[in-house]
Structure formats: C-alpha cells, structure tokens
Amino acid sequence: MKFLTALGAGLLFGAGLLVSGMTDPANVIGFLDIFGEWRPQLAFVMGAAVLTAAPSFWFVRRRRRNLLGAPVDLPDRRRIDKALLAGATMFGVGWGLSGICPGPGLVLLASGHGMAYLFMAAVVAGMWLVQLIRN
C-alpha cells in the first residue's frame, strides 16, 4: 500500500517534470541566465507546484495526520545555519553548471544517455561521501 501510493505520487511528479519541460537542462539554464535570452518557464513551474501542494501542507500541519489517519512528522528544523547556506550554495553551483537537479537527473536516466548516468553516479557518490564523513 505504501509502495503503491508513493509510486502514484512519483508518477504524477515525473509526468509533471516531463510536461513542464524541466527535464531539458537548456530550459533550466535559460531560466538562470537572466542576462541572456531569459526563459521564464521554471518560475511558472515552481509557482504552480507550490500553489498546488500548499493546501495539503496546510491540512497536514493542522491535523498532524495524513489522510489515512497516520501521524505525520513534517520537518520542524528552523535553524538557518552554515550547513544549510553552504550546502544550498554548493548545490546551486552544480545546478547552474549542468542545468540538472536530482529530480530531472533521475528522469533523464530514461534517455539512456551516458552523460545522464555519469551525472547521477556523481550525485550519488557525493551523497555517499557526505554520509561517510558524517558517520
């Protein structure tokens, strides 16, 4: 059951990434390139996604339970620390260089293109490295 509902959520999310055009790194870099030929799509994707998801977050935040009645722990960390800023900044540099963030990166594996596999292998290696140092 948990597998199936998560699969459904992933299907919607993955279809959305395809429909929105965000799986093409050229559209992402086109958005980030505010001094070039600007492509505004990403702002509309994020805006529409945030507005669509917001009522559910509001609902779960108030009830502290999901639709099935199970308790939900929303992330409650509030601290804005060095790790958050340094990590997000670092991620932005990688995102700007490639035009790929983790969601579209995963979807692009379906292209069968070697560069997509290399990119995601490096993402996983980077994550693993941080976990290795933490533990």
Place this chain on the structure above:
Amino acid sequence: MLDVSSPEILRAIAGGMLIGAGAATLLLMNGRVAGVSGILGNVLQKSLGEQGWRVGFLLGLLVPALVLGTGPAHLPQHWLWAVVSGLLVGVGTQIGSGCTSGHGVCGLANLSTRSLVATLAFMTSAVLTVLLVRHGGVP
C-alpha cells in the same frame, strides 16, 4: 515581452500542477515530503528500515519518461562537467538538506523560512554560476 498564453508557459503551469499534485499525494497518503535528494540519499542508507515507499516514488519518477521518452535534453557536453556538477549537487544537497523539490517546492508550500533561505541561496549561486560560465569568459 512575456506571453503567458504561449504553449511553453501553459505547459510549465500544467507540469507544475502535476508536480504539486505528486507532492500532495506523497504527503497526504504516505505522510512524507517529496524531496528527491532526501529520498535518494536515504535510499542509500540501509539502516533506515522502511524503504519500500522510497523505491516506489523513485520508480514512479522514472516510468513516465520510460514510456513517453524524455524529449530534447541538452546534457553536459564533456564528462568532466557532468562529474564536477554531479558531485556538487550530491554533496550540496546532503549538506543543505534538500534541493529544488524538497526546499523549493515542498518547503515553500509548507511556508518554511529555512527552505525559503535555502531556495534563495541556491538560486543566487546558480544564477551567478551561469553568469560566469556564459558571459564571464569561462570556457
């Protein structure tokens, strides 16, 4: 001039709504936040137990593209760019606890100040990176 009725913008809005619906589904049905970097990072840790939903979500992400194809995708031209940018994305999202989906979509939908700050930080560094690479003479 920005034409909000252009096909690209309409697709962006429709796609964004699907992404939001996916995030809402995972929250309402599984009680989980749809942060792709977090889910991917945690799937690597065997100690976290309950992994089925994570595998399900990641599989679901892939299926539409496997069925429909990915369409045009301008991937990095050189393997070194792919490796360097991938490492930065992997390390950065682990240290910063999220990416465009976790902080950018879910965090903002949850009205989290922490996620807003993270989103502003990665947007800023990404814009500056593109500025340097495209207009700053960096090859």
